[in-house]
Amino acid sequence: MDIILFGPPGAGKGTQAKRLVELLGIPQISTGDLMRAEAKSGSPLGEELQRYMSRGELAPDSLTIEVFKARLGQEDAKGGAIFDGFPRTTAQAEALEALLAELGRRVDKVVVIDVPDSEILGRITGRRSDPATGQVYHITYNPPPPGVEVVQRKDDTEEVVAHRLATYKAQTEPVLAYYDKKGVVVRVDGVGSLDEVTERIKAALGV
Numbered sequence: 001m002d003i004i005l006f007g008p009p010g011a012g013k014g015t016q017a018k019r020l021v022e023l024l025g026i027p028q029i030s031t032g033d034l035m036r037a038e039a040k041s042g043s044p045l046g047e048e049l050q051r052y053m054s055r056g057e058l059a060p061d062s063l064t065i066e067v068f069k070a071r072l073g074q075e076d077a078k079g080g081a082i083f084d085g086f087p088r089t090t091a092q093a094e095a096l097e098a099l100l101a102e103l104g105r106r107v108d109k110v111v112v113i114d115v116p117d118s119e120i121l122g123r124i125t126g127r128r129s130d131p132a133t134g135q136v137y138h139i140t141y142n143p144p145p146p147g148v149e150v151v152q153r154k155d156d157t158e159e160v161v162a163h164r165l166a167t168y169k170a171q172t173e174p175v176l177a178y179y180d181k182k183g184v185v186v187r188v189d190g191v192g193s194l195d196e197v198t199e200r201i202k203a204a205l206g207v
């Protein structure tokens, strides 16, 4: 099964993807996580990617597709994957279709997690993660257990969030039209407890 989790920054794509990994036994492929790992490595590619992320702008399609393709080709993604934060442009959607077609696969469902703009800022500025495990928390809605040292993402500031949201509306939301034509889009309400949202996604996927 190949599933796209789609939605604005802070919708809960990463949080829900990790839950689906356990449920479906397929990996999460997050281009944001892949780019942050590349940036952390200090490579020239990572430095370039970091510049886009810091501004809340999309990285160029060519670089993004290269990073994504390398991950899709790994052994654990042979039986399907959960795509988190990819595709974000129509060019990326077309590249994904071609890459999956080579493998005899296609996007089975696009799950849009709907969250109003008014919720997004609080979710993102309150996000923290454990650098050791990658586990994502929220200082109010999903606090880290006592003793766990957490960090904040560099692009989770108020100014960058506003720009990420504008980028989403201008460049990413229009990609839904591409998938609407294929009849694979399902929408779930992303407001509620983490468990409630997981149940809605499971119902939408029929799993």
Ligand code: AP5
Pocket (backbone or CB within 6 Å): 007, 008, 009, 010, 011, 012, 013, 014, 015, 016, 031, 032, 033, 035, 052, 053, 054, 056, 057, 058, 059, 060, 064, 084, 085, 086, 087, 088, 092, 123, 124, 126, 127, 128, 136, 137, 138, 139, 141, 142, 164, 190, 191, 192, 193, 194, 197
């Ligand atoms: P990326 O890392 O993909 O960031 P994003 O899309 O902005 O999404 P987020 O990770 O911010 O949010 P999320 O939906 O995963 O929410 P989460 O589960 O963490 O991309 C970062 C940057 O990389 C981009 O700006 C761009 O520069 C670059 N990039 C990445 N992919 C690219 C691509 N394809 N093309 C070009 N450039 C690309 O939840 C957020 C918070 O809310 C957490 O604290 C969580 O605990 C909390 N939360 C989750 N669910 C709930 C709930 N139901 N109720 C209350 N709180 C909740």
